[in-house]
Amino acid sequence: MVKLPEFKHAAGELYSPAPYFRHFLIRSSGQYRRSVFDVLNSKPYRFNLSKLQISHLLDKRLLRIYTPTTTSLLSPSTPSTLPLPNFSVVSYNQHVHETAVPRPARLDVVYYQDNIIVVDKPTGIPVHPVQKYYHNTIQHMLANQIGVAPESLYPIHRLDKLTSGILIFATTQQTAATLKTCSKEKLYLARIKGRLVRNQCHDDLVYIYPTRHMLNVYTNAKTEFRELAHDFSRNESIVLAKLFSGYPHQIRIHLRNLGTPIIDDPLYGSRGKYREIIKSKDQVTEQYWRVLLSRSELVKSTLQTGATCDQCGQEKYSDPQILGICLHAWRYTLQFDADKKIQLQTRNLPIWMPKNFDFLDNLEENFIEI
Numbered sequence: 495m496v497k498l499p500e501f502k503h504a505a506g507e508l509y510s511p512a513p514y515f516r517h518f519l520i521r522s523s524g525q526y527r528r529s530v531f532d533v534l535n536s537k538p539y540r541f542n543l544s545k546l547q548i549s550h551l552l553d554k555r556l557l558r559i560y561t562p563t564t565t566s567l568l569s570p571s572t573p574s575t576l577p578l579p580n581f582s583v584v585s586y587n588q589h590v591h592e593t594a595v596p597r598p599a600r601l602d603v604v605y606y607q608d609n610i611i612v613v614d615k616p617t618g619i620p621v622h623p624v625q626k627y628y629h630n631t632i633q634h635m636l637a638n639q640i641g642v643a644p645e646s647l648y649p650i651h652r653l654d655k656l657t658s659g660i661l662i663f664a665t666t667q668q669t670a671a672t673l674k675t676c677s678k679e680k681l682y683l684a685r686i687k688g689r690l691v692r693n694q695c696h697d698d699l700v701y702i703y704p705t706r707h708m709l710n711v712y713t714n715a716k717t718e719f720r721e722l723a724h725d726f727s728r729n730e731s732i733v734l735a736k737l738f739s740g741y742p743h744q745i746r747i748h749l750r751n752l753g754t755p756i757i758d759d760p761l762y763g764s765r766g767k768y769r770e771i772i773k774s775k776d777q778v779t780e781q782y783w784r785v786l787l788s789r790s791e792l793v794k795s796t797l798q799t800g801a802t803c804d805q806c807g808q809e810k811y812s813d814p815q816i817l818g819i820c821l822h823a824w825r826y827t828l829q830f831d832a833d834k835k836i837q838l839q840t841r842n843l844p845i846w847m848p849k850n851f852d853f854l855d856n857l858e859e860n861f862i863e864i
């Protein structure tokens with residue numbers, strides 16, 4: 495009889511650096527006339543600034559626009575959607591408010607040789623700089639820990655911010671290229687609600703972005719699952735997941751679609767934002783868009799403080815409350831050629847796994863292709 499433990503993800507204090515400035519000098523290509531709003535909010539920058547914020551930044555002179563004919567600044571009352579003349583230069587002094595993350599004293603390095611470095615990523619921290627995370631990323635923390643520049647670490651794959659486990663970096667571009675193309679076997683552990691009713695899932699992955707009214711579908715996704723333990727009193731199971739394709743959120747979506755979601759998944763769990771089983775884009779009706787939009791607003795509102803920053807005018811948010819989910823990248827096997835293979839495995843099982851769980855010790859013999 496297995497008893498699954500009570501647990502709390504990333505207990506302890508959260509850390510965020512004091513807000514600081516980063517300067518961006520953006521030259522328009524001269525190919526087409528874009529507005530300041532578009533330049534700042536589209537690729538590659540995606541600063542996600544509202545028109546009101548842009549006006550505030552112009553007012554505070556944190557944002558300056560230089561055109562070929564004049565060095566004068568656009569005034570805060572100039573509409574930010576007005577196309578800029580060709581060859582304009584946008585100077586933006588971004589005030590960075592990083593989102594707080596749990597910060598471990600040290601990252602557990604599980605492998606470090608041949609230009610490959612592998613860590614056991616804790617939950618709650620993104621892999622590389624994105625949106626409101628820059629220093630608060632595994633890439634920066636690891637670079638600090640081993641004394642190299644963050645740019646000299648090349649992430650080979652992603653793990654969601656809320657997921658823990660094997661995370662591989664290369665320390666040279668050449669090794670990164672080799673690692674990206676070599677074949678990999680990826681095994682994950684998850685704690686789910688209920689018991690598996692099927693051992694595999696091939697469903698297409700439908701990604702919905704309510705605020706942008708956008709939808710993406712990925713086909714040919716495949717995951718296999720196997721139950722390792724079941725706790726009858728909680729009606730929860732520990733399962734092993736084997737990935738045959740590597741799309742974002744794949745395991746999370748497939749477990750939801752099987753009716754056995756990860757117990758604490760804020761997106762695909764039984765109370766998650768995308769809790770409904772969606773297997774094709776035809777299921778996403780106008781009414782469903784509205785439901786998702788209102789859920790997004792609700793999630794946002796729980797983090798809003800109502801205060802704004804005096805220096806840059808952006809809204810201040812409270813610290814995140816969801817710091818992990820029961821999904822762990824447990825073992826990656828890299829196969830370079832017939833006789834070169836590296837097996838990477840985390841040293842410690844996550845806190846939501848049963849103690850002294852020895853089932854995994856004999857896994858290789860037991861693992862049967864389904």
Ligand SMILES: [Zn+2]
Pocket residue numbers: 513589590591803804805806807808
């Ligand atoms: Zn600020």
